[in-house]
Amino acid sequence: MSSPSTPPRPDLDGEAFYSKIPAVPTLIYWGLHGLALVALLFVRPSAEILVLTAATYWVRMIGITGAYHRYFSHKTYKTSRIFQFVLAWIGASATQKGPLWWAGIHRIHHRESDVPGEDPHSPKDGFWYSHAGWIQDPRWEPTPFEEIRDFARYPELQWLNRWHFVPPLVLVAAIWLTMGAAAVMWGFVLSTVLLWHSTYTINSLSHLFGSRRYETTDTSRNNVWLAFLTLGEGWHNNHHRYMASCRQGFFWWEIDPTYYVLKGLEKLGLIWDIREPPSHLLQPQEEMKEAA
Numbered sequence: 108m109s110s111p112s113t114p115p116r117p118d119l120d121g122e123a124f125y126s127k128i129p130a131v132p133t134l135i136y137w138g139l140h141g142l143a144l145v146a147l148l149f150v151r152p153s154a155e156i157l158v159l160t161a162a163t164y165w166v167r168m169i170g171i172t173g174a175y176h177r178y179f180s181h182k183t184y185k186t187s188r189i190f191q192f193v194l195a196w197i198g199a200s201a202t203q204k205g206p207l208w209w210a211g212i213h214r215i216h217h218r219e220s221d222v223p224g225e226d227p228h229s230p231k232d233g234f235w236y237s238h239a240g241w242i243q244d245p246r247w248e249p250t251p252f253e254e255i256r257d258f259a260r261y262p263e264l265q266w267l268n269r270w271h272f273v274p275p276l277v278l279v280a281a282i283w284l285t286m287g288a289a290a291v292m293w294g295f296v297l298s299t300v301l302l303w304h305s306t307y308t309i310n311s312l313s314h315l316f317g318s319r320r321y322e323t324t325d326t327s328r329n330n331v332w333l334a335f336l337t338l339g340e341g342w343h344n345n346h347h348r349y350m351a352s353c354r355q356g357f358f359w360w361e362i363d364p365t366y367y368v369l370k371g372l373e374k375l376g377l378i379w380d381i382r383e384p385p386s387h388l389l390q391p392q393e394e395m396k397e398a399a
Contacts, residue, residue, distance in 0.1 A: 133243060143300040146292035159286065159294035163278070165338070167302055170197035171209075172338050172365040179210035179258055183353035184369060186378040192263050202275045202299050203306065205268030211254035212247060217350060220325035221314065228310040230326070238311035239304075275299075305336050313343040321348035321388070331362070339363030345384070352384040 152160070174194035177183045186194065195206040203209055212227050219225035223232055227247050230237040241247055250268060252259050259265060267273075275295070282290050317328030327347035334341030339362065342355040356363030372378045 129245065129248065136242075139296055140300055142292065143297045146297045150289050150292045152289065152293045156286065156290050156293045159282070159290055160298050163294050163298040164301055167197065167201040167298070168305070168338050169365060169368055170194070170199075171201050171203060171302070171306055172340050173369055174198040175203070175206055175209045176213065176340070177353050177365065177369070179206045179255075180213040181350050182257075183351060183382045184373070184378045185380040188261070190377050191261075192267070195264055195267050196274050199267055199271045200274035200278050201302050203303070205250065205271035206264060207252065207255045207259055207268040208250040208271075210258065211251035214254045215251060217347070220327070220347065230311055230314050234311055234315070237314070238307045241310075308333050309337060309340050309343060313341060317341070317344070319344050321345070323347045329361075334362055339365040349384050349388055351382055353381045354383055357384050357389060
């Protein structure tokens with residue numbers, strides 16, 4: 108059922124839908140895809156550039172998984188106001204818009220999970236729509252401030268949410284000035300496109316492929332390959348069963364690098380009160396019930 112904060116569903120196949128897609132962001136989005144292909148085909152990277160590309164992928168992935176998702180969306184740990192902004196800046200550098208927009212949209216996803224037309228990115232609206240098409244849907248363009256009032260009260264986060272393109276531009280300038288244009292093509296452009304589609308797999312593939320340990324009202328699944336690709340986000344059925352847990356790999360064999368990084372930040376005193384899954388979810392009777 109549609110909530111007051113969920114915009115009316117458009118005709119996903121109609122001309123009106125495509126005519127309302129904002130032109131400039133779309134050109135930038137697909138332009139970066141084109142430049143990523145150019146980088147792969149025509150720009151030969153040095154060893155240093157390859158290291159940079161890996162670093163800008165993994166660090167910014169932590170910005171999405173550890174900051175945008177596990178902090179701003181679900182408040183699975185606490186931190187200071189200063190470090191909160193640092194986390195938001197790192198997340199914004201991944202070029203996935205601002206923290207208030209990202210977390211607000213994600214909260215709608217959990218409330219309306221896999222409800223066709225109401226979940227921002229359910230495979231029930233089509234695989235491509237769930238993977239990347241929803242990003243171009245004009246109804247998800249505005250920040251749903253009513254979903255994220257807890258963090259919207261901070262003016263610095265409001266500023267970053269509005270000027271979310273500043274951290275990526277700062278990153279581009281830093282790479283250009285220190286390592287040159289080829290490094291930008293690999294360390295920012297290609298890295299960003301890989302980040303986008305790795306993140307999208309949790310919206311699309313992790314609702315289609317994998318195993319289900321817990322019976323949930325959605326189609327979320329656990330997928331070890333996606334967990335590796337997204338630093339622990341692939342344990343999606345675990346997450347939908349208990350989204351308040353900072354640890355998404357509930358068992359020791361479920362790799363969750365984001366959680367390990369956050370535990371390291373806890374030891375440094377930068378974050379605290381990390382929330383864990385309740386013990387009753389870790390009992391044998393809660394083991395896998397449905398295999399893909």
